[in-house]
Structure formats: structure tokens, C-alpha cells
Amino acid sequence: MFLSTLLLTALVAMPITPDTLRQEQLDEVVVKSNSARQRLRQIQTGAEQVQLKDLTNSPQLFGEHDIMRSMQLLTGVKSESDASSSFQVRGGTSAQNQILVDIAPVYNVGHLAGLFSAFNSDALVSATLYKGLLPAQYGGASSAVLDIIGKTGNKSEYHGGASIGLLSAKGTIEGPIVKNKAAFLVTARRSYMDMFLKLSSDFKGNTLYFYDINAKADWTINENNQLFLSFFTGHDRTALEDMVDIRWNNLSTSLKWLHHFGSNAYAQSTAYYSGYQTDNGIDFLGMNIWFSGHIRQTGFRQDFHANLGKYRLDAGLQTALLNVKSAEWKQVSLHEKEQRRAWDNAFWLNLMTPITKKLDVSAGLRVSAFSPLGGSLYYDLEDNGDIAWYYNYGKNQIVKTHTVLEPRLSVNYQLSPVASLKFGYTRTSQNVHALRNQSTATPFDRYTMSSNIVKPEVADQVSAGLFMMTPNQDYDFSAEVYFRHINNVLDYRDGKSFASEIEIERLMLAGKGKGYGIELSARKNNGRLTGWIGYTLSWSKTKIDGINQGRWYDANNDRRHDINIVAMYHLNKRWNLSASWVYNSGQAFTAPSGKYMIEDNWIYYYTERNGYRAPASHHLDVSAVWSKKYRNRTHQLVFGIYNLYNRYNPFLINFEDGEYGAGTKAKQYSLFGIVPSVSFNINF
Amino acid sequence: MRRLLYIIGILGLMSCTKEISIDYHSHDTRYVVEGTINNDGTEIRVSTTNAMEDNTTGSDVNNATVTLTADDGTTATIPFVRNGYYRSKFAGIAGTVYKLDVEVDGQHFTSTSTMQRTPKMNEFKLVWKKMLTERYLFGDLRLQDIPNESNWYFMHIYRNGLGYRWAVMKDDKNPNKELQQLFTFFRDGQHDNDVLQDGDELHIVIRAIDQRAYDYLYSMQQMSSTATNPIDNFTGGCLGYFSANSEIEYYQDFYYRDVTEDDE
Numbered sequence: 001m002f003l004s005t006l007l008l009t010a011l012v013a014m015p016i017t018p019d020t021l022r023q024e025q026l027d028e029v030v031v032k033s034n035s036a037r038q039r040l041r042q043i044q045t046g047a048e049q050v051q052l053k054d055l056t057n058s059p060q061l062f063g064e065h066d067i068m069r070s071m072q073l074l075t076g077v078k079s080e081s082d083a084s085s086s087f088q089v090r091g092g093t094s095a096q097n098q099i100l101v102d103i104a105p106v107y108n109v110g111h112l113a114g115l116f117s118a119f120n121s122d123a124l125v126s127a128t129l130y131k132g133l134l135p136a137q138y139g140g141a142s143s144a145v146l147d148i149i150g151k152t153g154n155k156s157e158y159h160g161g162a163s164i165g166l167l168s169a170k171g172t173i174e175g176p177i178v179k180n181k182a183a184f185l186v187t188a189r190r191s192y193m194d195m196f197l198k199l200s201s202d203f204k205g206n207t208l209y210f211y212d213i214n215a216k217a218d219w220t221i222n223e224n225n226q227l228f229l230s231f232f233t234g235h236d237r238t239a240l241e242d243m244v245d246i247r248w249n250n251l252s253t254s255l256k257w258l259h260h261f262g263s264n265a266y267a268q269s270t271a272y273y274s275g276y277q278t279d280n281g282i283d284f285l286g287m288n289i290w291f292s293g294h295i296r297q298t299g300f301r302q303d304f305h306a307n308l309g310k311y312r313l314d315a316g317l318q319t320a321l322l323n324v325k326s327a328e329w330k331q332v333s334l335h336e337k338e339q340r341r342a343w344d345n346a347f348w349l350n351l352m353t354p355i356t357k358k359l360d361v362s363a364g365l366r367v368s369a370f371s372p373l374g375g376s377l378y379y380d381l382e383d384n385g386d387i388a389w390y391y392n393y394g395k396n397q398i399v400k401t402h403t404v405l406e407p408r409l410s411v412n413y414q415l416s417p418v419a420s421l422k423f424g425y426t427r428t429s430q431n432v433h434a435l436r437n438q439s440t441a442t443p444f445d446r447y448t449m450s451s452n453i454v455k456p457e458v459a460d461q462v463s464a465g466l467f468m469m470t471p472n473q474d475y476d477f478s479a480e481v482y483f484r485h486i487n488n489v490l491d492y493r494d495g496k497s498f499a500s501e502i503e504i505e506r507l508m509l510a511g512k513g514k515g516y517g518i519e520l521s522a523r524k525n526n527g528r529l530t531g532w533i534g535y536t537l538s539w540s541k542t543k544i545d546g547i548n549q550g551r552w553y554d555a556n557n558d559r560r561h562d563i564n565i566v567a568m569y570h571l572n573k574r575w576n577l578s579a580s581w582v583y584n585s586g587q588a589f590t591a592p593s594g595k596y597m598i599e600d601n602w603i604y605y606y607t608e609r610n611g612y613r614a615p616a617s618h619h620l621d622v623s624a625v626w627s628k629k630y631r632n633r634t635h636q637l638v639f640g641i642y643n644l645y646n647r648y649n650p651f652l653i654n655f656e657d658g659e660y661g662a663g664t665k666a667k668q669y670s671l672f673g674i675v676p677s678v679s680f681n682i683n684f
Numbered sequence: 685m686r687r688l689l690y691i692i693g694i695l696g697l698m699s700c701t702k703e704i705s706i707d708y709h710s711h712d713t714r715y716v717v718e719g720t721i722n723n724d725g726t727e728i729r730v731s732t733t734n735a736m737e738d739n740t741t742g743s744d745v746n747n748a749t750v751t752l753t754a755d756d757g758t759t760a761t762i763p764f765v766r767n768g769y770y771r772s773k774f775a776g777i778a779g780t781v782y783k784l785d786v787e788v789d790g791q792h793f794t795s796t797s798t799m800q801r802t803p804k805m806n807e808f809k810l811v812w813k814k815m816l817t818e819r820y821l822f823g824d825l826r827l828q829d830i831p832n833e834s835n836w837y838f839m840h841i842y843r844n845g846l847g848y849r850w851a852v853m854k855d856d857k858n859p860n861k862e863l864q865q866l867f868t869f870f871r872d873g874q875h876d877n878d879v880l881q882d883g884d885e886l887h888i889v890i891r892a893i894d895q896r897a898y899d900y901l902y903s904m905q906q907m908s909s910t911a912t913n914p915i916d917n918f919t920g921g922c923l924g925y926f927s928a929n930s931e932i933e934y935y936q937d938f939y940y941r942d943v944t945e946d947d948e
Contacts, residue, residue: 202817240815285813285824285946287864332858494912495903590911593711594733596743596923598718599840600847603904605733605923606913607711615704648700654908663739670700 036469036476036525040420043352043362043412067127068109068117071146073564073580075534076131076480076519080557081651081671085110085117088557089131091484091515091540092143095434095445096457099146102216102230104252107276107295107447111191111210111236118234118250122172123187123214125149133424133463136348136364136408137303137314142430142459142486150230152218153183161682167191182219188212207239228256248278265306273298280444291329291499295432295447297322299344310353314364317347324432326448326504336502341373342449343398344431350408358414366406370431372399372451381453385493385506391452402456404429419468422480430457433490435498435508448504455510459486474526480519489513491544511544513555531567538562547609554588554610561585579622586613589653595664602657602664615668617649633684642675708736715745717793717918719784719926721776722891723802726752728762728770730786733923744768748788755781776928778802784926786918793920799928800892803837804828806862808888808934810943812872821880821943823867827890829855836898838929839865842887843880852893852901880938888934897927 071087072079078088086094086109099106101119109118127148130138138145158175169192174185190211197203212234219227235249254272261267274297281290299320306313322344328337350364372378374393382388393399410424431450436442450456465480488510496507517538524530540555547553563583570576591612592604623640643649648670656665711733719728730745750762750770754777762770776782776799786793806826812819829835835855841848849867857863870879880886893901896917903914917925 206816243815285811285822285866287866332864333861334857492910492912495906495910495915497906497909500902500906591706591708592736593709594713595736596714596716596733597731598716598904598924599850600842601850603914603923604907605711605714606911607709609912611709612706648702650704653704664736666704666706667701668704670702673700 036473036523040414040418040467040469040476043360043410043422065121066117067119067121067124067148071127071129073534073566073582074129075478075521075532075564076517076536077129078536078557078559078562078584079582087144089129089144090461090482090517091513091538091555091557092459092486093434093436093555093557095436096141096143096430096459097146098138098141098144098430099148101148101232101252102150102228102254102272103256103270103301104230104232104254104272104274105140105297106232106250106252106274108248108250108278111212111234112208112238116191116210118212119148120170120187120189120212120214122170122189123150123185123216123232125151133410133426133461134408134428135314135362135410136350136366136406137316139318139346139348139366139368139406139428140344140430140432142428142457150214150216150232151185152216152228153185155180155183155220159684161684163681167193177217177219180220182217184215184217186213186215188214205241207237207245210234210236224260226258228254228258230254230256243282243284245279245281247280248276251275261306264308265304267305268301268303270301270303271299272301278444287331289329289331291327292325293327293446294325295322296324297344312352314350314352315348318345320344322432322449324447324449326446327498327502329499329502338376338502338504340376340449340451341396342431343371343373345369345371360412360414362408362410364408366408368404368406368429368431368456369401370404370429370450370456371401372449373397374399378452379503379505381506385496385501387503387506400452402431402450404456404458418471419466422463422465422467424461424463426459426461428459428461430459433457435490435492435504444498446498446504446507451505453505454490455488457486457488457490459484461485472526474524476523476525478519478521482515482517482519484515486513486515489542489544491542491547494547509544509546511542511547513540513542515540515555528570529567530570531565533566534562534564536562551608553608556588556590556610558588558610559584559586574626574628576625576627577623578625579620581618581620583616583618585616587617587650588612589614591653591666592655592664604655604664614650614653617647619643619647619649620645633682636681636683638677638679638681640677640679642677643672644674646674648673706736710735715786715788715791715793715922715924717784717786717795717922717924717926719750719786719795719924720891721752721774721782721797721799721928722931723775724773726760726762726770726772726774726776728784728786729768730770730788731768745788748786751785751787753783753785755783776930778930780928782926782928786922791920791922793918793922795896795918795926797897797926797928798894800835800894800930801830801833802930803830803835803890803892803932805888805890805932805934808936810869810938811946812943813946819872821869821872823849823869825865825867825888825890827863827865829858829860829863830892831860834859834895836893836895837863837865838891838893838897838901838927840889840891841867842889844885845887848886852898852905854898882939884938886936886938888936889931890934891927891929891931893927893929897925897929900925 068085071077080086080094088094099109111118127146130145134145153174155176160173162171168189170189172187176183191209194207194209197206215231217229231253233251237247239245252274254270256270259267277294279292297320301318303316322342325339346368348366352362354360374397375395378391378399379387380389406427408426413421433448435446461484463480463482467478469476490508490510493509500507520535523532540558541552542555543552565581568578588610589612590609593607594605595602621642622644626637628635650668651671652669654667656667713732716731728750730748732743734743744767752762752774753759760774762772765771778799778801781798783796806828808825811822811824813822838852840850851865853865900914900917
């Protein structure tokens with residue numbers, strides 16, 4: 001395997017200077033990964049935080065320290081597939097998550113078809129995952145929200161670094177613009193597998209690379225005012241000579257003004273832009289096909305925060321213009337495009353307060369108002385998906401406004417100093433929808449927005465949990481149950497795929513979904529050996545009239561059992577060891593139950609959607625980190641083995657005919673066997 | 685599915701493929717009707733679905749009553765011949781709408797189709813195309829679109845009388861002008877019965893079909909991606925489709941010396 005030979009990565013880590021406001025907020029509302037007491041007392045149930053500086057503690061694929069993969073090791077969080085960067089939470093799909101980088105949303109978080117996360121760990125401070133139970137200041141996703149905070153530069157002195165590995169190279173520079181007032185940080189990463197391709201006469205015409213750039217500047221105007229400018233872009237390209245060219249890129253930027261009103265209140269004003277674009281082309285034996293799509297969003301968000309005695313108040317509003325191109329394609333003289341715009345507004349109010357010494361409450365309301373705008377065609381559909389009537393609204397004319405009231409409630413009752421009960425209820429809505437034939441994200445996903453036909457996805461989730469710890473906080477335990485119901489969930493009509501029609505609403509049907517399960521977790525927090533065991537038992541189902549005879553069916557991301565075991569052992573001051581074992585029981589998928597002949601071909605007959613189970617997937621990953629501190633720098637060697645016992649896990653299952661119908665074979669495709677890696681880090 | 689496999693494949697990342705066993709579910713047998721009427725006559729095949737492990741082709745239905753009705757009021761009963769086939773010299777006329785009725789064991793299935801005009805083929809050639817380190821054989825079929833109307837085409841390549849490759853396309857890519865359809869045959873060096881041999885007879889049939897038949901066949905073509913049944917073409921609950929079509933045929937004997945090398 002080509003990539004398995006490209007695993008030596010040298011990394012340079014930079015000192016962390018967190019974005020003070022956001023980090024301040026996070027410290028208050030988010031469970032620290034190593035604090036049992038905070039997990040116990042935290043009102044918000046289902047919130048998890050990963051500190052970037054802790055990433056080296058768990059084994060990683062290809063030696064990359066990756067925030068998305070760290071998230072996947074948390075209890076109740078599932079990876080999409082063996083090597084995908086995307087994650088799923090409590091029955092939702094990755095397309096129902098929202099990922100924010102310094103407020104701006106990012107839509108496709110994978111490089112190289114998802115093998116690498118789009119986020120360069122050198123540019124980030126921390127990330128907080130809300131597993132569906134969101135405070136009112138978050139919205140736009142019917143499943144989870146991941147809030148990622150970028151790192152700011154050092155205001156007193158310059159630092160820089162570079163790393164060169166066989167897989168990718170990174171460079172970082174940071175320092176003051178005006179000493180002790182303003183600072184910048186720029187970090188860039190690029191893979192260079194394409195350089196190896198050029199060494200081979202057979203592969204030199206091909207292209208395979210990704211890059212990403214993160215930049216952040218901040219300016220402390222005075223003790224009450226601070227500005228932050230954040231920029232992120234990531235780009236992927238895979239080209240097979242002049243025949244196939246697949247590209248996608250993310251771009252997001254935000255400008256934030258933080259103003260403190262004394263010590264107990266602040267306001268934060270953020271203007272942001274986010275763009276995700278795919279471009280794919282085929283030029284082959286005279287056949288020329290090109291297709292693309294995008295999601296663009298320009299918005300403004302205003303946050304207010306006040307500590308009023310025992311009350312903590314968060315309020316805000318957000319307005320954004322969205323532009324979504326579900327598809328545009330050209331083939332010879334055919335040129336079709338579907339692109340629409342919308343105006344998205346929300347405002348919120350959230351109050352946290354202790355009711356009694358033992359009872360804490362966080363309650364809020366978010367109001368979402370989403371208005372598709374005229375300027376492009378809208379239509380009504382017949383039951384069979386044919387267009388019955390066209391509507392041509394004027395440019396910027398509001399076609400319809402979908403208003404959703406989203407109450408949020410979290411309650412924490414302290415049973416004793418070492419035990420608490422938590423309860424939460426959340427309604428969330430989502431207006432940007434992805435349509436996928438498969439359970440994983442690809443550049444061929446199509447996106448659309450709520451319209452006169454498509455309604456917002458609205459999810460209601462209730463969750464209750466018991467949290468306990470030992471008096472010395474060495475161990476803590478949790479058990480959470482949840483039930484999630486979602487309206488207006490979308491799936492492909494039978495017989496339709498992404499290119500069947502340019503009008504995406506003709507491809508899909510809407511229905512309802514539900515997910516429920518229990519998440520159990522046990523952690524050891526102190527001592528040489530730390531880690532956790534997580535177990536999730538879950539169900540995720542969908543019911544849509546017109547699909548599966550209108551009966552409930554397992555969602556294509558449904559898995560019954562997920563086990564994560566993570567262990568970290570501090571051997572001595574030089575060596576740290578870690579291991580993780582991940583087990584996922586078989587994922588739901590669709591297989592035929594019969595076959596018949598048409599035109600001399602065996603055609604499969606499907607009786608149920610997602611009615612079969614793929615084989616279980618599991619792998620053991622280990623790593624050993626050797627560190628040595630010098631006067632002004634630290635060297636680190638990281639040795640890792642992904643999939644130690646070389647298990648071939650299912651990535652895809654395809655059905656293939658034997659010769660002239662002589663037997664149907666189910667073939668499982670796997671991505672990785674055993675993958676050793678080594679990387680070298682310098683911190684200075 | 686194929687697209688995803690293709691991306692992963694060209695990234696060189698697929699480390700292992702293996703055959704796995706599936707405990708296929710049983711299903712209630714369904715009827716399958718495959719009907720065509722063309723310039724020469726009518727042929728209807730009635731069969732049933734098989735279990736996944738059953739590779740026999742003998743699930744023929746020999747007791748159906750098959751009736752064809754034209755929109756000019758002409759009606760014909762299509763007689764049973766053998767092995768699930770019902771044939772007649774009842775020929776189609778372009779522009780006529782035909783209704784096919786099949787009655788079997790108390791069930792009644794109906795579909796309609798409009799006879800299209802005769803298509804025109806421009807060229808068929810065989811081309812080796814190098815992709816990374818491998819050469820692949822492609823069939824490159826060019827049609828001349830029937831002018832000044834919407835058209836849908838079904839192309840079927842038979843090898844020594846047995847179905848080998850098929851595809852459908854509509855003329856919206858280049859209306860009134862030349863249309864192209866590529867067929868992937870096999871990889872150079874591949875060793876199985878899918879590989880063409882010198883002297884093999886290639887029989888190319890091109891049909892101009894109506895939109896209903898196209899929609900059915902296109903959804904059938906997408907099944908590896910959609911993992912769903914094709915859209916319904918019949919009322920009454922049977923699988924399959926009915927097409928009234930004009931067609932042309934082209935015969936070519938395959939010889940490796942005739943294959944050209946793409947030098948793009």
C-alpha cells in the first residue's frame with residue numbers, strides 16, 4: 001500500500017496562547033477531560049472537551065495528532081468508518097453536525113477523502129463537543145455541535161518552527177505585531193505524496209495532495225477591547241493525469257470584537273464568512289463531464305454575557321445570508337445548475353442559576369427563522385417526484401419563513417459531594433441538508449436548504465445521567481440515557497442517485513427518525529495509568545413514506561454496540577505509553593434478498609433498506625512517546641502502530657455477479673491493515 | 685458506491701478485498717415482466733425472482749395471459765412460446781402508444797410505452813486506454829441523435845449471443861448532434877470469461893425508447909449506487925418494464941488487431 005510507506009512525520013509544536021474570552025467561557029461550561037469534579041458539577045449534560053495539548057496521549061493514524069480522531073474515542077461518539085475524520089453522535093449523521101472554527105462553520109472536515117482531518121492541530125487550542133444538548137447560543141445542527149478554538153500568537157516574542165515528514169510538512173510562525181498589544185500566528189500544512197508520484201514514470205502525471213492554512217491575529221486595544229481576525233482554508237486535489245480531477249476546498253474567516261463592560265459582562269461581535277466548494281471533472285476518450293457544488297455563508301453574530309449575582313445570562317443574535325449550489329454540471333452541450341439563496345436568523349437567551357444548594361439549572365430559548373429567497377426557480381412536486389408547477393419569485397423576495405422555537409433545559413441535582421443526577425431537554429433545528437447515498441461523507445454529496453418543499457429538520461432530545469466519582473477523584477463513572485426524535489429527516493427516493501435530476505428535491509423524500517441508547521463510562525484520572533472505558537448501546541431508525549414500504553428501517557449509520565478503551569501509562573520522565581481499542585458492532589447496510597433476469601443480466605431484488613449487518617469492526621492502536629527536555633526546547637519521538645493485530649475491517653461491501661450469473665459474491669473492501677508510524681517533534 | 689470505490693482505488697488505499705458470506709433473507713417471490721415491441725414483432729418474458737443462492741434461470745412463468753393494445757384500438761393476444769416467452773409478429777408503428785396487460789394467477793400488471801423513431805449509429809470502435817499502470821479496453825459508441833425531439837436510447841452489446849454490456853442515455857447532452865456512450869470492457873491481462881477473444885461476435889443493438897422505459901432502465905443502471913429496486917414501470921406490483929421501440933443492429937467480429945490505442 002502506497003501510503004503505508006509514508007509515515008515519518010516531524011512536528012513542531014508552538015506555545016499555546018488561548019483566545020482568552022472563548023477559553024474563559026469554555027472553562028466555565030465545559031467538562032475538562034481530566035477533572036472528575038467538573039464533570040460532576042457541570043450543568044450541561046453531554047458536553048466534552050479535548051485540549052490540543054493532550055492529543056499526544058492517545059494513538060493516532062499515520063502519526064498525525066488529530067482533534068477529530070480524539071473526539072471519536074469519546075463515549076457516545078462514533079467514527080463514520082475505519083478512517084473517516086467525521087463523527088456521529090446519538091443516532092445523527094455527520095451531516096447533521098455543525099463544526100465551528102472561531103464561529104465560522106466548516107462543512108467537509110476531511111482531507112484525502114476523509115483520511116486526515118482538515119484541522120491542523122498546531123493551529124488550535126481546544127474543541128468542545130455538545131452531543132445534541134446545546135445551550136441556546138448554539139444552533140444550526142440537528143445532532144451535535146463541535147466548537148473549535150484557534151490559537152493566537154505570542155505577544156511578547158517571535159517563535160517559529162517547521163516540520164518535515166515523509167507524509168506532510170508544516171510550518172508555523174508567530175509573534176508580536178505591536179509588542180504586548182497585537183500578535184499573529186500563521187501555520188500551514190501540505191502533503192506531498194505527489195512528489196513521490198513524480199518519481200515514477202507511471203505515476204508522474206497524477207496529482208494527490210492537500211494543504212491547509214490557519215492564520216490568526218489579535219489586537220488588545222485596551223483592557224476592555226480586543227480584536228481577533230481568524231482565517232482558515234483547506235484544499236484537496238486528486239487528479240488522474242488529464243482524465244479525472246477531483247477538488248474540494250474550505251475557506252472560513254471571522255473578525256471578532258470583544259468588549260468588556262467591567263468585570264461581570266462582555267459583548268462579542270463577530271462577522272464571518274464560510275465557503276465550501278467541490279469541483280469534479282472527467283475528460284476521457286472524448287467524453288467531458290464536469291460537476292460542482294458549494295455552500296457559502298456570510299454572517300454576523302452578536303453575543304452578550306453577564307454575571308448578575310447568582311445568575312449567568314447569555315443572549316445574542318445571528319443573521320446570515322446563505323448561498324447553496326446543490327449541483328452544477330456540464331456535459332458536451334448540456335449545462336444545468338441549481339443554486340438558491342436564503343436568509344437565516346436566530347436569537348437566543350440562556351440563563352444559568354442555582355435554584356438551591358443542590359440544584360442548578362440552565363434554561364434557554366433559541367428562535368430560528370429561516371427564509372429561502374427568490375431569484376431562482378422553486379416548484380411543487382407530484383407524488384412521483386415530477387415537477388407539477390414552477391414559481392419564479394423575484395430576487396431576494398422571501399419565499400417562505402420557517403420559524404422554530406427551540407427550548408433548552410439542563411438540570412443538575414447534586415445527590416452528594418460525589419454523585420449527581422443530570423437531566424436535559426433540547427430542541428434543535430437544521431436548515432442546510434446533505435443528501436448521501438452512503439454513510440460517509442464524499443465530494444459527491446449534494447446539499448440543499450429548507451425551501452417551500454423541504455422543511456427544517458427538527459430534533460427533540462431528552463437525556464438523563466448519573467455521575468459519580470470517588471472522593472479523591474481517582475475514578476469517576478457515568479451512565480447517560482437518551483432519546484432523540486427528529487422530524488423532516490431526508491433520504492433518497494428509491495431508484496434515485498445524486499445525478500438523476502438537477503433538482504435535488506426531486507431526488508428525496510422526508511420522514512421522521514428516532515435514536516435512543518445508553519452511554520456508560522468509567523475513567524481513571526490519576527496515577528501512572530489513566531484512561532477510560534466507554535460503552536454505547538444505541539439504535540437509530542428512520543421512517544419515510546415511499547421508502548421501505550413506509551416501515552421503520554435502521555438508519556445506515558445504525559450500530560448496536562460501540563466500545564472504546566483508552567489507556568495511557570506514564571512509565572518514567574522519558575517514556576509515555578498509550579493504547580486504545582475500538583470495537584464497533586456491524587453497521588446497517590442494504591443487501592439484496594433476491595435476484596431476477598433482465599436483458600440477460602442478473603438484477604438484484606431489494607426488500608428492505610439497511611436490513612443487513614456488516615461484519616464487526618475493531619482495531620487496537622498503540623503508541624510510545626519518548627521525550628527529552630533541553631534548556632529551551634523539547635524533543636519528542638512518537639512511535640505508533642495502528643491496527644496492531646492487522647484486522648481488515650469493512651469499509652464498503654459490494655455485490656458482484658459471477659460469470660453469466662454463476663453465483664453472486666459479496667465483497668468486502670478494507671482500507672487499512674497494520675500501519676506503523678514514527679514522528680519526530682521539536683517544541684521550542 | 686462505484687464512485688467511492690473509484691476514488692479510494694486511485695488513491696491507492698484499498699488494502700484488502702475479500703469475499704464475505706451473507707445470510708440472505710428469504711423473500712416473497714415476485715413476478716418479473718420484460719416486454720418489447722419493435723418493428724419486427726413483440727416479445728414478452730414472464731418470470732419470477734429467485735433466491736440469492738439460486739442461480740438457475742428456470743423461474744419461467746408459462747401460464748400468463750398477455751395482451752397488447754394499441755391506441756388505435758388494435759388488440760392482440762401474445763401467445764406463449766416456451767420457457768416463459770410469449771411472442772407475436774405484432775409489430776409496432778412509430779408514434780403509437782401501446783398498452784401491455786399481463787394476467788397471471790389472479791394478478792394483473794399493466795404498462796404503457798410510446799413507439800419511437802429509428803435511431804442512427806455513427807460509429808463503434810474499440811480503444812485501449814492506459815490508466816496508471818494498466819491498460820483497459822473500452823467500446824466507444826457514437827449515435828446521431830434523432831433531430832427535433834427528445835430522445836432516449838438503450839444500447840446493448842451482445843457477445844456471441846449473450847448479453848455483455850448495456851447502457852442508457854438521453855439526448856440532452858448534445859441534442860440533434862452526435863452522442864457518445866463508453867463501455868468499459870476489461871483490463872489488459874485479466875484472465876476470466878469476461879475477456880473478449882479473437883473471433884468473438886459483437887452484436888450491438890440500439891433502441892430509441894420512451895421516457896418511461898428510460899427512467900426504469902436508468903434507475904436500474906444506478907442500482908450499485910442506490911441499492912434500491914428500479915422505479916416501478918408496471919402497475920399491479922410486478923418488476924420489469926415494457927418498451928415500444930425502434931431499433932437498429934450492428935455486427936462486428938472482435939479481433940485484437942482492430943483495437944486502436946488512445947494517444948491522448
